[in-house]
Amino acid sequence: MIIEPAQRTRQTSEYYFSVKLAEVRKLLAAGHDVINLGIGNPDMMPSESTLTILAEAAHKPQAHGYQPYVGTVRLRQAIADYYARTYGVALEATSEILPLIGSKEGITHLSLTFLDPGDEVLVPELGYPAYRAVSQMVGATVQEYPLREDYGWQPDWEAAAALVTPRTKILWLNYPHMPTGAPATPELFEAAVAFAHRHRLLLCHDNPYSLVLNKKAPLSLLSVPGAREVAVELNSMSKSHNMAGWRIGWLAGAKPYLDAVLKIKSNVDSGMFWALQEAAAEALSNSELWHAERNAVYASRLEAAEAFLAALGCSWDTQQEGMFLWGKLPESLALAEAVVDELLYQKHVFIAPGFIFGPKGQRYIRLSLCTPEERLWEAVARVKGEA
Numbered sequence: 408m409i410i411e412p413a414q415r416t417r418q419t420s421e422y423y424f425s426v427k428l429a430e431v432r433k434l435l436a437a438g439h440d441v442i443n444l445g446i447g448n449p450d451m452m453p454s455e456s457t458l459t460i461l462a463e464a465a466h467k468p469q470a471h472g473y474q475p476y477v478g479t480v481r482l483r484q485a486i487a488d489y490y491a492r493t494y495g496v497a498l499e500a501t502s503e504i505l506p507l508i509g510s511k512e513g514i515t516h517l518s519l520t521f522l523d524p525g526d527e528v529l530v531p532e533l534g535y536p537a538y539r540a541v542s543q544m545v546g547a548t549v550q551e552y553p554l555r556e557d558y559g560w561q562p563d564w565e566a567a568a569a570l571v572t573p574r575t576k577i578l579w580l581n582y583p584h585m586p587t588g589a590p591a592t593p594e595l596f597e598a599a600v601a602f603a604h605r606h607r608l609l610l611c612h613d614n615p616y617s618l619v620l621n622k623k624a625p626l627s628l629l630s631v632p633g634a635r636e637v638a639v640e641l642n643s644m645s646k647s648h649n650m651a652g653w654r655i656g657w658l659a660g661a662k663p664y665l666d667a668v669l670k671i672k673s674n675v676d677s678g679m680f681w682a683l684q685e686a687a688a689e690a691l692s693n694s695e696l697w698h699a700e701r702n703a704v705y706a707s708r709l710e711a712a713e714a715f716l717a718a719l720g721c722s723w724d725t726q727q728e729g730m731f732l733w734g735k736l737p738e739s740l741a742l743a744e745a746v747v748d749e750l751l752y753q754k755h756v757f758i759a760p761g762f763i764f765g766p767k768g769q770r771y772i773r774l775s776l777c778t779p780e781e782r783l784w785e786a787v788a789r790v791k792g793e794a
């Protein structure tokens with residue numbers, strides 16, 4: 408006998424990477440040296456002082472009990488200071504910041520908090536898969552708004568406006584954009600805030616890449632006048648601080664929005680390990696030099712990543728930000744899924760196919776820069792048949 412899972416499990420399929428990385432593990436177990444350029448999982452360490460504080464804090468007797476649902480005062484203050492320093496945005500530490508167990512869970516909490524079954528959600532036609540999956544899980548209908556490739560992958564606001572109905576409740580936005588690497592600009596954020604006001608919807612901005620290979624000063628959507636009335640922002644230490652496995656992010660925005668999210672979230676988890684919060688507070692004061700050195704390593708890997716795309720005959724935009732390189736397949740190659748499988752099984756190189764970010768990605772691939780330079784060059788050699 409088997410007890411039937413709920414309907415929602417039928418609308419959602421297992422996360423692509425969850426399935427594909429199992430295949431990668433199988434190949435590794437069979438003795439193949441797979442080069443993984445798939446997932447954005449930083450391979451560098453958090454700052455030294457972060458690790459020192461983590462170890463010290465773990466030895467304190469008060470470290471091991473339940474912690475506040477809203478995060479420690481120290482962590483929230485550290486996030487407020489970081490927002491002021493990094494983005495020039497003033498946040499009230501007691502009411503405008505909600506620490507999260509990674510920003511991914513924030514996507515679920517926002518969806519549970521603001522969406523009723525039958526509500527509609529605007530997601531970018533290429534984007535982080537969780538926006539779509541979670542909207543569907545809570546019974547909302549997803550509408551994909553187009554991005555204009557000819558205009559640096561910015562939203563096509565006119566086309567998005569045509570998709571709005573009285574049930575449209577949330578618009579998901581993410582710049583620097585994953586997977587295309589399109590940068591954030593003040594004009595784009597102003598247009599987004601104006602759109603949210605005009606159509607009376609909640610703008611959920613997801614901002615994990617603003618410090619990774621950014622070419623200009625990092626931007627927060629909350630810096631736009633009028634944003635706090637209609638927008639909230641997710642942020643994360645996964646990529647910017649090399650702390651993906653720590654699961655630390657936060658939601659920033661006006662108190663009424665965060666209070667509503669806390670109603671849901673406080674019924675789901677019971678706070679975050681104290682030592683992690685202490686160490687995260689420390690990491691948020693990493694120097695500009697620390698960030699610049701991390702970016703220099705990613706920058707040194709770009710040449711090899713570009714050589715990889717060139718070896719496949721792809722084209723790409725050199726202005727990309729974030730920790731990936733997004734490339735367009737040449738007409739002579741098959742769709743991305745077949746190309747990815749061929750590379751995995753013939754060359755033992757794993758890359759992400761563009762379609763996992765939306766159907767528009769069929770003819771694109773995404774390389775992660777989270778692999779040492781010499782391994783990237785090894786991948787290039789394999790593609791060229793020289794290894």
Ligand SMILES: Cc1ncc(COP(=O)(O)O)c(C=O)c1O
Binds near residue numbers: 447509510613644654
């Ligand atoms: C656009 C985007 N949003 C959110 C996340 C989730 O990050 P976190 O590790 O904070 O849950 C990712 C992770 O890859 C991402 O690419």
